[in-house]
Amino acid sequence: MAKNQTLVQFRVDSDLKNEVSEIYSALGMDLPTAFRMFMVRSKMVRGIPFETVLPENAVTRAEGLEAFEKLREQATDVPEMSLDEINAEIAEVRKNRRR
Numbered sequence: 427m428a429k430n431q432t433l434v435q436f437r438v439d440s441d442l443k444n445e446v447s448e449i450y451s452a453l454g455m456d457l458p459t460a461f462r463m464f465m466v467r468s469k470m471v472r473g474i475p476f477e478t479v480l481p482e483n484a485v486t487r488a489e490g491l492e493a494f495e496k497l498r499e500q501a502t503d504v505p506e507m508s509l510d511e512i513n514a515e516i517a518e519v520r521k522n523r524r525r
Contacts, residue, residue, distance in 0.1 A: 442455070
């Protein structure tokens, strides 16, 4: 580790910080380690270490949740099936595929 260390501080939305911290934790690292990795990689590529363009079809979180809720509403109209009925339907589709 470098001899001369400095403290880097910045403000970020607490929900964002918590969500990102959970992601890094699942990867086996803490937030400071992930940020150090970002900085080292930035130095290596002499820029931002990922593509920084807007996607053509960006979907907001609100739009995604709205679409999910619409699908959930549609699914409430689907009749309940027993496991035997589901297996019979699968077997019928497989049988028709072989023809």
